[in-house]
Amino acid sequence: GENVEQHPSTLSVQEGDSAVIKCTYSDSASNYFPWYKQELGKGPQLIIDIRSNVGEKKDQRIAVTLNKTAKHFSLHITETQPEDSAVYFCAGRWGGSSNTGKLIFGQGTTLQVKP
Amino acid sequence: NAGVTQTPKFRILKIGQSMTLQCTQDMNHNYMYWYRQDPGMGLKLIYYSVGAGITDKGEVPNGYNVSRSTTEDFPLRLELAAPSQTSVYFCASRRGEGLGGDTEAFFGQGTRLTVV
Numbered sequence: 718g719e720n721v722e723q724h725p726s727t728l729s730v731q732e733g734d735s736a737v738i739k740c741t742y743s744d745s746a747s748n749y750f751p752w753y754k755q756e757l758g759k760g761p762q763l764i765i766d767i768r769s770n771v772g773e774k775k776d777q778r779i780a781v782t783l784n785k786t787a788k789h790f791s792l793h794i795t796e797t798q799p800e801d802s803a804v805y806f807c808a809g810r811w812g813g814s815s816n817t818g819k820l821i822f823g824q825g826t827t828l829q830v831k832p
Numbered sequence: 833n834a835g836v837t838q839t840p841k842f843r844i845l846k847i848g849q850s851m852t853l854q855c856t857q858d859m860n861h862n863y864m865y866w867y868r869q870d871p872g873m874g875l876k877l878i879y880y881s882v883g884a885g886i887t888d889k890g891e892v893p894n895g896y897n898v899s900r901s902t903t904e905d906f907p908l909r910l911e912l913a914a915p916s917q918t919s920v921y922f923c924a925s926r927r928g929e930g931l932g933g934d935t936e937a938f939f940g941q942g943t944r945l946t947v948v
């Protein structure tokens with residue numbers, strides 16, 4: 718079935734360093750991979766996403782890479798800042814038609830950026 | 833813009849009681865989802881819906897029921913509350929897939945439920 722594994726579960730970095738979070742998925746039918754950030758007491762919010770026909774996407778200090786052959790994708794945050802501290806979730810959407818759309822999330826990574 | 837609204841924000845239930853978690857969205861989104869979030873377990877999909885009148889099970893549907901009579905509303909029903917259902921529940925909605933590709937899921941603020 719559909720499954721998304723996320724590592725590590727916690728990550729602590731010094732301000733200014735880079736952070737990398739990795740996810741693997743089980744079903745090659747997934748073709749959309751978003752990343753969400755959840756701040757304390759709030760619902761998750763989309764920060765970046767990537768589709769299966771793209772290998773890499775960047776948005777300022779955030780980038781996502783996708784390796785379809787290996788079925789894994791990663792979030793890269795450069796020049797980390799204390800406000801990047803949050804829980805980050807990767808996800809995969811299953812189904813190739815508009816009649817599906819199951820959105821499955823990874824276990825989450827708690828990122829702590831130390832000043 | 834209201835977005836996705838969940839009520840209540842907090843609730844304490846006794847074992848065996850029932851309740852409905854309300855979720856409504858004003859963005860005319862086709863897809864709606866219910867997730868539960870437990871510490872270290874991420875977001876687990878309970879049920880989802882791709883449109884009014886259509887619902888489907890997610891990863892952890894046991895003990896829950898849903899309905900989708902309108903595009904706006906997607907209530908989650910707990911019939912016989914159990915301590916294992918203590919969790920934070922999130923509702924989300926998405927427009928769906930289209931020519932422009934996939935769309936963002938918008939989440940509500942969550943409902944913190946404790947079953948004692």
